[in-house]
Amino acid sequence: MVHWADYMAEKIIKERGDKEKYVVESGITPSGYVHIGNFREFFTAYIVGHALRDRGKKVRHIHMWDDYDRFRKVPKNIPAEWREHLTKPVREVPDPWGCHDSYAEHFMEKFEEEVRKLGIEVDFLYASELYKSGEYADEIRLALEKRDEIKAVLDKYRERAKQPPLEESWQPVMVYCPKCRKEAEFISWDGEWKVKYRCEHCGEEGETDIREGNVKLRWRVDWPMRWAHFKVDFEPAGKDHLAAGSSYDTGKEISEKVFGWKAPMTLMYEFVGIKGQKGKMSGSRGNVILLSDLYEVLEPGIIRFIYAKTRPNKELKIDLGLGLLNLYDEFDKVERIYFGLEKAKNPEEEEELKRTYELSMPKVPEKLVAQAPFRFLVTLVQMPHLDEEGIIKILQEQGHVPKELSEEDLERIRLRIRLAKNWVEKYAPDDVKFTLLEKLPEVELEPEIREAMLEVSEWLERNKEFTVDKLNNVLFDAAKKRGIPSRKWFKALYNIFIGKDRGPRLAPFLASLDREFVIKRLRLEA
Structure with missing residues (x-):
């Protein structure tokens, strides 16, 4: 394709x-x-x-x-x-x-x-x-010479649109008054370089030479x-x-x-709009999103990607809400396809996606630069105990980025961390935002849920090193063997950590916290 x-x-x-x-x-x-x-x-x-x-x-x-x-x-x-x-x-x-x-x-x-x-x-x-x-x-002089031909073209289309013809006094040019710089009335042209004008704003009358730049088409x-x-x-x-x-x-x-x-x-x-915003953007009305607004949450290559992947005759709605997370996922997938680390559905689609990536990048890198998953960064940037270096360490520990990082890798990861912070502050819906509770909240939990929490805490105490997948299995097994519905189990865990019924993906979230803190909280220790 x-x-x-x-x-x-x-x-x-x-x-x-x-x-x-x-x-x-x-x-x-x-x-x-x-x-x-x-x-x-x-x-x-x-x-x-x-x-x-x-x-x-x-x-x-x-x-x-x-x-x-x-x-x-x-x-x-x-x-x-x-x-x-x-x-x-x-x-x-x-x-x-x-x-x-x-x-x-x-x-x-x-x-x-x-x-x-x-x-x-x-x-x-x-x-x-x-x-x-x-x-x-x-x-300009040629247009004045051919004024009648130009007027005939314009009048032909006006007639088709059932509009009256242009006035006989119409000219293909306008004049800026040399004195007050406002639009003046065109009086006549001498057939060479001079145009006579009269300014109703300042009363100035006179001639101006076309070559001086006061006459505009x-x-x-x-x-x-x-x-x-x-x-x-x-x-x-x-x-x-x-x-x-x-x-x-x-x-x-x-x-x-x-x-x-x-x-x-x-x-x-076609027009470009922001998802959820009604009406056409207008620079004079002020209801606009600028490129600099996009730079606060998107890499330059992804901004280009939005426009490159969409045929111009298709209306484009940019989603700065949850859809932005999907956009990052989509871009990262296309980038992996370009570098041969993932396959598209068929060869034709693969060819088009690779070309879209080439046209999207200000400069195509020689090899894949570390892709810190934006969706996960949105969780990590909300953790009060993590600074930039702490976030990078967790990305490495959980296998999202390589253990050995080049300067280019680090530059991109740090950029994405900043962009994720900005997105959380400016555009993230409330159900994506959370605050880690420093103190244990007052919650009533059924005995089987407390038992399951104790089992997970004991497993964490025995296993200082583990993968997110392994922790995920432990969480599900603890609930399953006690017949606790997943939704009820997860709701209880979210409530003791962030005071909400829902939250970020649980296993990566818990794995990103201090292990001792998680063990104490699961044991409901203050």
């Missing part, structure tokens, strides 16, 4: 021609926090580029920051006085938090920092710099212009941009008819 990124790479080579170099693009307007939904576009472009590189092709991944877009509305988490900056370029709106040079930079820098941890090669480009440097000047023209300018071969898009008559459809015609470039191939991606 071919991985979806490889399928797309083959399709690009076939349809765009077998070239030495390909360009893939992603783009976001930094009008709010760049969340894990926005990241899907970015990662889809990246992973298809990765698949092209694996075929010996050179790839340039451009991520366009549309930081020259207008500041259209004041988000909920921004002071109301920021209304005075409406219609300025987002790159020129002050940072409300005062830690960056601009509103846009506040969000861009955070995302760029987050992406660096994922080992992704990308060229971050800034629309504000490209416009102001005059890089797009020729294309409107979105439906800017996008296809960019495809042509950077010779883009592939760009994924959300379903809103790929619906009939939307910006991709109009962009395709404008790119080919006006700018002379065959529109890039695309791939529709």
Whole structure:
């Protein structure tokens, strides 16, 4: 079974021609926090580029920051006085938090920092710099020359959608007032480089040279212009941009008819959400999960794995609750399959899983790095008597990690310990959390349960060294020979250790505690 990124790479080579170099693009307007939904576009472009590189092709991944877009509305988490900056370029709106040079930079820098941890090669480009440097000047002038052709394309799709045509005064560009930087009214174009404008905000009137960067293409023209300018071969898009008559459809015609470039191939991606959270994430509304939130509980490779294993056209719901434990189990299994330590159901599935792992890892290790089971770490990090070194020792004693650990092994185990602590603090449901009782609680126990507890304590006293499996057998045998139902037996044990009816897997949990403490508690000694 071919991985979806490889399928797309083959399709690009076939349809765009077998070239030495390909360009893939992603783009976001930094009008709010760049969340894990926005990241899907970015990662889809990246992973298809990765698949092209694996075929010996050179790839340039451009991520366009549309930081020259207008500041259209004041988000909920921004002071109301920021209304005075409406219609300025987002790159020129002050940072409300005062830690960056601009509103846009506040969000861009955070995302760029987050992406660096994922080992992704990308060229971050800034629309504000490209416009102001005059890089797009020729294309802006061409759009003004072909204004009627562009309007005809847009009106054709508006008519199909039963919308009125654009006004006769419509232009493919907008103007930023050189004085107050807000959007000004376009008056006329001289057929060369000058555009006349009038600003209703500050009263300024005059001319501006297209090459000075105050004239910007409107979105439906800017996008296809960019495809042509950077010779883009592939760009994924959300379903809103790929619906009939939307910006991709109009962009395709404008790119080919006006700018002379065959529109890039695309791939529709579905939205990303958090399990249990209603509605679409919005950076301006503030109901978002960022990559940095995921970094608190997931290894970088697992973050990539979430996106790599799911076809982009499938909705993605990330579960930060109990489902996160299953995710770690799934990833660890795929990693063992990659290194030949476990088998998949069939050869086709094995091939796809191995490829998914390759595409997920920022750097594929030469051999399997120690996998501390996250599910068990969640138990260990809640034990007050265990520090990091104590946890590592128990992992070794119980055979979860090798006795001899490399620096790479230790680094990964320590990372997982920190991530497990964070998960318990931030996302773990209450029934996963527990506190080890320092004092023996007041409990009434039936005689046969007390007998079984005494038997287990005597066994522990005789056996200073034992395996978790052996302890597990002893626990079950002690209850079975007395006819105690497992649920009732386990409930009694959990209650004397953590004061709850349920808890972590019992044998590994008890084996992780001080042996003398367990013996005393089973004997109901204070």
